[in-house]
Amino acid sequence: MKIAVASGKGGVGKTTIAVSLALAADIPVQYVDCDVEEPNGHIFLRPVLDQCREITLTVPEIIEEKCTGCGECRDICRFNAITVFGVMAMAFNELCHACGGCFLVCPEAALVRGKRLLGILETGQAGKIRFSHGILRVGEAMSVPLIAAVREAAEQEGGLIILDAPPGTSCPLIATIIGADYTLLVSEETPFGLHDLQLAVGVLRKLDQHFGVIINRADLGDGKTGQWCRRENIPVHLEIPFERGIAEGYAAGKPLIHCRPELLPVFASLLKELTS
């Protein structure tokens, strides 16, 4: 069972909710931080990390002696990652998407599989929670294959998986939520929150996946996000008020349900509802 926590907009409380769900689980659970650009789950769960693995992309390296400069590899590459200078091909591996086309077309077998570091995958244990996150290398543009690697590693272990998604509505979000059994969209009662929620709902509907909404800082704003959800028949599972104490707890890296223990059974029953 995979539950994704997403939002479209950043900073509305995805990590807060994902961490709360993981802490409320009474069955074996994995918390998987797929926001590889800015992972924050570790700040709240404080896992003991015991494994670290480099995640790389397979990119071409050209063997000078074998290359005749025929240009086949350049012609198949749609990402402008290969050019030919004189009689030799040259690879710009930062542009490579690792489609593997160049390896398939080279008549001289002049390409070998090299590696570009995307980032690292760290795993560990936070109490009863199995924890993992990906950390994108600073300067690396392609986050999707790293997200895929993080998800894949978690899915091999199985059990209940909570996926903490990156913000936005493009490829990194889709790489996280595609195939999830349920997605909780976190929003807030502001025009920004509503606008970005509507974009995220567009993605979920196009994917034909199940989803519901949690409204954070529900009393800070105009109430239109909740109204829109009701009009669209989207279930609102939970409304969390703005409280300075919660904000201060978040600031200090304290999980929501440690600041507000009475929310623990609320998250536990939400989890029961979603997993049954």
Add this chain to the structure above:
Amino acid sequence: MKELLILSGKGGTGKTSIAGALAMLLPETVLADCDVDAADLHLLLSPQVREEHAFWSGVEAVIDPILCAGCGLCADLCEFHAIRMEEKAELKLFSCEGCGVCARFCPEHAIRLQEKQCGVWFRSDTEYGPMVHARLGIGEENSGKLVSLVKKRARELAEVEKASWLLVDGPPGIGCPVIASFSGADFVLLITEPTLAGLHDLQRVADLARHFKVSVGVCINKWDLHPGYSADIERLCREQGIPVLAKIPFDRAVVWAVVAAMPLPKHAPNSPAALAVYGLYEKIISLAQGN
């Protein structure tokens, strides 16, 4: 013309609210919303759209079910697992990277590549200057390319208008769209918040700015939600030689300005947050004059 890019690493720290406020304060400004994934600046500035253009980028495989013999070679070769094999090959939604390997090797020539429209971009007028913004299609990729396009068009517009400022509201994170937003920026204003998460993400985006050799300044938003971490951020900035340009207090007026669809200094000119933004504006002006 100076190009000011607003970034944060972490989402939700107030990039757009501060960009909207600076849009109102900075003179002769052209605006660009580079958060094409979840563009929100238009909600504050109510632009009048003057031009709307389709954004075409990249290609996607199209499989002809009549020609497909179901051999499965395309699925085997696709590194992106974008093809599902039933009786015939079928393209999975949102998975095709447009590399063309399948089309090249299909023995039946059943696959062709089709240009795709990934979104739209707009040239608009606002009360505070012309604006270039965009909307990425639902679940589309290539947001980095759309960011580059928005910036390019905004820069052209700024040159035509002889603008003093190009103000760019950036995307969250440190990945592809953020990297695309860096090109040509003179100065990056990093918006952060006094939380452990904010501190962590600030460090990563500051490293990225250093990687691109762009000078940076920091603005701590909602600083009084945790004065201790604000002090930590200030210390970190001091150690790394990054100036802290402003500390904006937590203020519900910021939320109400968004609800009223107005820049903060217009909606609540005497609010504590607006007063702090004036200070930020003055620091930015004096930095620009110093350069």
